[in-house]
Amino acid sequence: MDIIDRLNGDHRTLKQFLAVMNEEGASDVARRRSLSHFKRLYYAHSVAEEMVVYNALEGRMPQWNDLAHIGHAEHNVATELLTRLSEAGEEPAEDWDHDARLLEEIVCGHIDDEEAEMVPAVQEFFGSADRASMIDRYDRAKKIALTDLSEDPAAQTASASS
Incomplete structure (x- = not known):
């Protein structure tokens, strides 16, 4: 297993949570539970991905600065939508549905772009041993992000790229 497997696994899980959040006929309880799980994983994944993968690629390919800038911006937009969804009342309303669909479009598009670029x-710039060692740094960064999230409720609404 290497960092690509870990990223792809997180991506699949994030997409599953988004699917439940947007599933027609899903209960409000199931949708909110998926939002809660999505939010924790998304925050930890975004922080770790930026710290480990984005930073490792910095300066290695000419278009990386543009791609990283777009990635940071998409993380920020998704974080804003998560804040709005989290702050909505107990009964998800039409706005909640719109925000959840927009979140799904942004995050799934972002994932597709990352997997394509x-x-x-x-794979090109790092050998299998380097990619395998990136998992340890990635997992540590996720753990720290989750600890920060648990200890500081304000971190739940903070931008993942801060």
């Missing part, structure tokens, strides 16, 4: 770059 970032993953091949990681």
